[in-house]
Each structure stands twice: as C-alpha cells, then as structure tokens.
Amino acid sequence: MIDFVTTDPLRVGLAAGAGVLWLLMSGVMLTRGRARASAVAVDALILSASQTGQAEELARHTHKALNTGGLTTRLMSLGKVTVEDLQQAKLVLVVASTTGVGDAPDDGAAFERALMSARPDLSAQSFAVLALGDRSYEDFCAFGHRVHNWFTACEATAKKPITEVNDLDAQALKQWESYLKEWGGAAMQADNPFAPTSLIARERLNPKSEAAGLYAIEFAIPEGATWVAGDLAEIRTSSGHRRDYSIASLPEEGRVRLFVREVIKADGSRGEGSGLLTTLAVGENVPLRLKTHKGFHAPTGDGPVLLIAAGSGLAGLRPHLLELAGRGRGCWLIYGERHPLHDGRLSDEMRGWQQGGRIRKLDLAFSRPDDGVKTYVQDVVAQQAAAIRDWLGQGGSVLVCGGLDMGRGVDAALKAALGPDWLEAALSHGRYRRDLY
Numbered sequence: 001m002i003d004f005v006t007t008d009p010l011r012v013g014l015a016a017g018a019g020v021l022w023l024l025m026s027g028v029m030l031t032r033g034r035a036r037a038s039a040v041a042v043d044a045l046i047l048s049a050s051q052t053g054q055a056e057e058l059a060r061h062t063h064k065a066l067n068t069g070g071l072t073t074r075l076m077s078l079g080k081v082t083v084e085d086l087q088q089a090k091l092v093l094v095v096a097s098t099t100g101v102g103d104a105p106d107d108g109a110a111f112e113r114a115l116m117s118a119r120p121d122l123s124a125q126s127f128a129v130l131a132l133g134d135r136s137y138e139d140f141c142a143f144g145h146r147v148h149n150w151f152t153a154c155e156a157t158a159k160k161p162i163t164e165v166n167d168l169d170a171q172a173l174k175q176w177e178s179y180l181k182e183w184g185g186a187a188m189q190a191d192n193p194f195a196p197t198s199l200i201a202r203e204r205l206n207p208k209s210e211a212a213g214l215y216a217i218e219f220a221i222p223e224g225a226t227w228v229a230g231d232l233a234e235i236r237t238s239s240g241h242r243r244d245y246s247i248a249s250l251p252e253e254g255r256v257r258l259f260v261r262e263v264i265k266a267d268g269s270r271g272e273g274s275g276l277l278t279t280l281a282v283g284e285n286v287p288l289r290l291k292t293h294k295g296f297h298a299p300t301g302d303g304p305v306l307l308i309a310a311g312s313g314l315a316g317l318r319p320h321l322l323e324l325a326g327r328g329r330g331c332w333l334i335y336g337e338r339h340p341l342h343d344g345r346l347s348d349e350m351r352g353w354q355q356g357g358r359i360r361k362l363d364l365a366f367s368r369p370d371d372g373v374k375t376y377v378q379d380v381v382a383q384q385a386a387a388i389r390d391w392l393g394q395g396g397s398v399l400v401c402g403g404l405d406m407g408r409g410v411d412a413a414l415k416a417a418l419g420p421d422w423l424e425a426a427l428s429h430g431r432y433r434r435d436l437y
C-alpha cells in the first residue's frame, strides 16, 4: 500500500504546492471541459420557462418528438441558457408560460433580467415560440410575446408566427405538433396519460366556517405512479378542461391527498375542477395523472427553510415539511387561515407537528378572528423580519404556496426583510421556490 502521509515540513510544503498546482490545472481543465460541454452544436435547442409545469412538460414532449425524428437536440431551462448555447443551435424553440400579471415564470425571470436586456447576434439562428397562457388574463401570453420579440430584435429568423395556447387548447397544440413534423420531428406523445382513478374519501375541513368549503380529498394511487414533494395531480373534467392541484401527501401515506377550496362563481355556478371534486361520490372515478413539478421540488442546499402558505396552499408545503424535517433541515412554518376555530383543522395538524419536533417554529395568522385583529402571513413576515434574516442566514431557503395575491404580498415583505439581492440570488439558485395559483 502506498503511504501518502508525511511529516517532513519541506515535503509537506512541496506536496502542498504540487497539490495546489494540480488543483489549479484541473480547475482550468474542468472549466474548459464544462464550457465545451455546454456549447454543443445541435439541430434544435428546446428551452422551457414554466411556473406550474405545463410548459416544462410540453418542452419535454417537443424535445422527444424532434429527437425521435432523428435531430440532435438539447433540452434546458430558459433560466440556465447562455448566449453561447443559443448560438450553437440551428433552431431554438422556446416553450414559455406567463404568470402573475403578464410576468415571466420564476425560471424565466433571470433570462429576462440578464439576457433580454442585451442584443446578441442570433442572425444565424431560427426560432419559434410556443406561448402558454389563459385568455381570462389581460396580458395574454405576454411573456411568450416578449421572448418572441427579443429573438426578432437579435435578428434570429422566426420559423413560424408565435403559437398562442389558451388554457392548453388542443387545436393550438396540434398546430405546434404539425410544425414539429415539418421540421423532421415525430408525433408528440404524452409520457404519462390520464388514468381513471377512484375517490377514496372526502371530508369538509371547515364545516362551520363562513368561508367557501375547504375539502381534504383522497384518491387511490394510480397504478405504478409515484411522486415527490412539490408535484401535482392533474384532473380532466367532463368538458375536457384540465386542472392542477398540489399533492398534499407523500407516497408512503398510501393515498393521493388534495386540499381543494370550493369555487362558487358570481352567478352561483361552481368552478369546473373544484365542482367535480367536491361532488364526485366516493368510489367513482375521475381521469387523473400525477405530474412532476420541478420548479417546486425541494430547495437546494442543506440550510434551514422558511415555509409560507395560506388556506389550501398548505397542500404544497405539507409533503415538503415531512421530507425536509426527515432530513434534519430546520423548518419554520408561517401559515394563514380565516378563523382559529372554524378554519383550524389544518393548523391543528401543524401544531401537533410542532409539538412532535417536526416543525421548529410555527406562526399562525388568522384573517377573520373574533377579536377583529386581522393578520395575514405577509404581516408575520414583516413583524419577524429580523428573526427571518437570522433564521435563513446566507444559505437558507424559502418555499411559498397559495394564491397569487398572497404570493405577491409575501414577496414584497420578503424583499423588505432580506433585500432584493438575497431573494434574486435565492431564486436563481433554487432556494426560493413558489407554487402560486
């Protein structure tokens, strides 16, 4: 056996020097290797920017269709792409959704901030954009349009006009598929189709509340399916619409559990997805599939985590709490509901988890308490700004799940508490993740 241990100071010094030199050289080689690896020439580079996973999935299908057709392809997140990557591709395809109020998804925000302010020469590239959106929003497909306009401004050639997709409209997706075929691709194939899935149990969690019904809804696990914290269950309604719900359980609990808030519209009719889920009889089936949602998987690193949710948003955090605490990461939960007694079922479970040590810190905010003092989760963030800075330090992470307005309020409060730089760095390193709807 060769013994590398030495106590001679001169030899230690030489060995250390040689080691440093080797590290420096291998560092250079690694850097070069990485640069080479990241700048591979391909027929088609497929980029996705997705908030709730739909654009990400369609980008995957696009990639597979072109690859099966014999093209050399590369798939990556828009947030990770460099100018060099773009210039190495003959054809760049961007699948991008719009979120917030005409905003880029979180994994497209860095691209918009950094790359879109420059005008690199893309005159040798062709491009096409598949823009996902919803016409009920004023800024329909706004981010997709900004991306399309940017490529044009960089003198890339538009292979096709932008393809706008309203609420996953099948016709528009067929149009995109026909383009892929024109470019040499095969048919797009869903990697995980809907399967009839049976409702096992449903319980209203807030029977005495004046708020809309909040239900715990449990399905059997579709055969062979599995998931991790942050993933989604998608259902298809009888009229063909698709709705996503955060999965509130882990596979080892033996059920796909959802927390669903009933939606009653102004005309008294029910929301399509929640209407189906809150009226379906136990034992009946609904077309359901489980979808990976990378953007809301466990945050990177091993630092402490601040988790923030309101109402049914706890669904997205509950499996994270189970997993993160299981791995020994400190969890601080800030959770908001309406009334401490009538809407307290989910907070009761969280109190139990705090007593059992799974949650290290717990703050509950009630927006309709009897004493009339309304508190929202963003108020707690503002009140506890100094403690949050201490808790997160440089390497901590933040997970937020719930309605868009709450998400905006929390984002503003976090910016004030931690500074925009902290939050931007955390966003681009996967330490600030949001599932907002």
Ligand SMILES: Cc1cc2nc3c(=O)[nH]c(=O)nc-3n(C[C@H](O)[C@H](O)[C@H](O)COP(=O)(O)O)c2cc1C
Residues within 6 Å of the ligand: 049, 050, 051, 052, 053, 054, 055, 056, 096, 097, 098, 099, 100, 101, 102, 103, 105, 132, 133, 134, 135, 137, 138, 139, 140, 141, 142, 167, 168, 404, 436, 437
């Ligand atoms: C909170 C939220 C905000 C949204 N804002 C917009 C918008 O401003 N404009 C738009 O066209 N679509 C908007 N949408 C619709 C999404 O773009 C659409 O559902 C898309 O299919 C989601 O794709 P993704 O899962 O890849 O993010 C919004 C959806 C959500 C949940």
